[in-house]
Amino acid sequence: MKHATWLLSLILMLAASSAQAASCLQANAPGEIAEGRLSLGQFEDAAGRPEQAFILTLPAPACLEGSEETDNIGDVATIHVYALDETLSAALRKFVGKEVQVRGTPFGAHTAHHHAPIMMDISEIDEI
Numbered sequence: 168m169k170h171a172t173w174l175l176s177l178i179l180m181l182a183a184s185s186a187q188a189a190s191c192l193q194a195n196a197p198g199e200i201a202e203g204r205l206s207l208g209q210f211e212d213a214a215g216r217p218e219q220a221f222i223l224t225l226p227a228p229a230c231l232e233g234s235e236e237t238d239n240i241g242d243v244a245t246i247h248v249y250a251l252d253e254t255l256s257a258a259l260r261k262f263v264g265k266e267v268q269v270r271g272t273p274f275g276a277h278t279a280h281h282h283a284p285i286m287m288d289i290s291e292i293d294e295i
Contacts, residue, residue, distance in 0.1 A: 192273045192285065194233025201229060201246055201287065202268045202295060207260070213279035220282040221248045221259050223269060231285050237275035240284045247276065247283035248292075255289065268295050 192199045203225040212218050228242030248269055250256040271289035276282075 190227075191230040191232045192287075194231050194235065194238035194274050195272060197272045197290070198270055199273050199287070200268060200270050201225065201248075201273075203246070203266070205248070205259070205262045205265060205267050205292075207263050208282060210282045218280065220280075221263075222246070222283055223248050223267070223287075229285065231273055231275055233275065235275065237277045240275050243284045245283040246273070246285045246287050247281055248287045248289050250289050250292075252290070255292065259292065262292055262294060266295050268293050 192201065201223060203223040206222050206224060208220050208222045210218050210220055223246040225244055225246065228244055229246070230242050231238055231240040233239060248259075248271070250259060250271075269287060269289045270291040271287045273285055273287040276284050276286050
């Protein structure tokens with residue numbers, strides 16, 4: 168019986184680590200999906216000027232994998248989302264406070280204007 172319990176524990180640990188590894192977003196890959204609650208945060212840039220950013224708070228940590236050093240990020244709880252598409256960018260405010268699914272291209276933060284470790288230029292957003 169001890170052997171069966173040990174084996175079951177090992178299988179569950181391996182499954183959990185595989186699920187965690189599978190959850191990493193791929194840097195600079197269009198069509199990556201993330202889900203969470205969208206908020207509008209208040210921040211300061213490097214010069215101390217106020218700026219706002221849409222932050223997706225995830226229900227479970229996510230990671231990012233990529234070929235650049237800045238694109239390899241361990242487990243984080245937030246993603247800074249934005250849209251280069253003007254129509255989509257203007258529509259983001261209506262999703263604040265809601266659970267959403269976003270689809271887009273993630274990458275690692277690398278400037279003072281990036282307000283979460285992972286950035287995502289989104290191409291779609293839907294309430295869930």
